Amino acid sequence: MWQETIDLPSASPGSYTRLTTWRYGKEGGQKVYIQAALHADEWPGLLMLHHLHAQLEQATIRGEIVIVPYANPIGMRQFLGGYQLGRFDFDYSGNFNRGYLNLGEAALPYLDRDALAAQDTAAQTQTIRSAFKQALDAWQPQLESEHLRKTLQLLSYDADVVIDVHCDAAACAHAFTNERHQETGEALAQSLNLDVLLLEDDPGVIAFDEASASPWWRLERALDLKLPYACFSTTLELRGERDVSETLAQQDAEGVMRFLQHIGIVDGPTLADNNTKVGTPLAGVGRILAPHSGLLDFKVAAGARVCQGDVVANLIDLDDPNATPTPLTATTDGIVYALGRNHLVRPGHVVVQIAGQKAISAGTLAY
Numbered sequence: 001m002w003q004e005t006i007d008l009p010s011a012s013p014g015s016y017t018r019l020t021t022w023r024y025g026k027e028g029g030q031k032v033y034i035q036a037a038l039h040a041d042e043w044p045g046l047l048m049l050h051h052l053h054a055q056l057e058q059a060t061i062r063g064e065i066v067i068v069p070y071a072n073p074i075g076m077r078q079f080l081g082g083y084q085l086g087r088f089d090f091d092y093s094g095n096f097n098r099g100y101l102n103l104g105e106a107a108l109p110y111l112d113r114d115a116l117a118a119q120d121t122a123a124q125t126q127t128i129r130s131a132f133k134q135a136l137d138a139w140q141p142q143l144e145s146e147h148l149r150k151t152l153q154l155l156s157y158d159a160d161v162v163i164d165v166h167c168d169a170a171a172c173a174h175a176f177t178n179e180r181h182q183e184t185g186e187a188l189a190q191s192l193n194l195d196v197l198l199l200e201d202d203p204g205v206i207a208f209d210e211a212s213a214s215p216w217w218r219l220e221r222a223l224d225l226k227l228p229y230a231c232f233s234t235t236l237e238l239r240g241e242r243d244v245s246e247t248l249a250q251q252d253a254e255g256v257m258r259f260l261q262h263i264g265i266v267d268g269p270t271l272a273d274n275n276t277k278v279g280t281p282l283a284g285v286g287r288i289l290a291p292h293s294g295l296l297d298f299k300v301a302a303g304a305r306v307c308q309g310d311v312v313a314n315l316i317d318l319d320d321p322n323a324t325p326t327p328l329t330a331t332t333d334g335i336v337y338a339l340g341r342n343h344l345v346r347p348g349h350v351v352v353q354i355a356g357q358k359a360i361s362a363g364t365l366a367y
């Protein structure tokens with residue numbers, strides 16, 4: 001491995017932000033890009049990458065692997081009253097996992113449809129990645145957080161595989177990918193023993209995974225030309241924010257290694273075909289919202305299987321000690337994959353999320 005650092009333009013006098021990368025293998029074959037803690041207060045992935053590093057140092061690598069061991073040094077320093085708040089930028093730009101350059105539009109001026117139509121798939125892939133690079137080079141951000149977003153996209157725009165490691169508040173391990181890449185997503189799920197794989201069509205926002213994978217089909221639509229979907233991208237949620245442990249990190253790093261072996265960038269066995277599909281549509285997610293303010297008493301744990309109508313939490317009205325707690329019930333059959341962070345909730349707060357088979361919503365991300 002060799003380590004590199006990238007300095008972001010300074011946002012305030014005397015303050016500097018540095019991004020670190022670890023590189024393995026060499027350019028020329030497949031490229032895999034992995035980052036953790038884009039939401040800087042989501043820490044399980046940070047430890048997993050240390051264990052993955054140790055395993056990669058022992059492995060034979062057939063391409064290039066780029067790891068950004070902490071993807072959001074800006075968010076890492078955002079402490080308020082002793083609490084780290086790493087999901088939203090303290091400056092203007094909002095959620096750190098939104099607001100990436102939409103290369104499906106931005107690359108269009110750098111592409112010639114007729115020239116692309118005459119090329120084979122490998123040449124199209126090369127041409128389109130060159131256009132991505134030109135579009136990113138032309139992007140002139142102002143905010144420090146936008147420079148961070150641009151830098152992360154410059155490190156990953158030409159990757160065949162992008163793994164963006166997050167966690168939820170309290171959750172079982174799960175992943176998001178686009179429905180067009182379900183087969184590879186199922187291999188990832190099998191590698192990491194995930195029971196939940198959420199399949200997106202158009203999640204309605206440009207999160208990092210969407211920014212990496214969707215430009216290929218966005219360009220296909222815009223140019224009316226069949227193109228390869230050359231980047232598999234996933235958001236891998238390594239359980240809840242308190243699930244930081246050597247045991248889990250080692251186990252998850254081994255899971256990522258199994259996936260890297262399966263896709264052939266690391267020497268090792270491919271996965272046995274187990275004929276098990278765990279993917280469910282993002283549109284099948286049942287989100288249970290708090291109907292009023294109060295204190296939550298969860299009745300299920302992350303990973304539990306529930307049926308529609310099962311009580312997942314009781315909500316206690318703090319203004320009326322004589323009131324019966326409000327039962328909150330599952331809106332679909334499926335697996336409870338995430339519970340809300342706070343026991344004290346306001347109306348509209350997401351309490352529980354369930355991965356179900358049946359489409360019941362527009363399939364967009366929560367917030």
Ligand SMILES: [Zn+2]
Pocket residue numbers: 038039042097166167
């Ligand atoms: Zn996150």
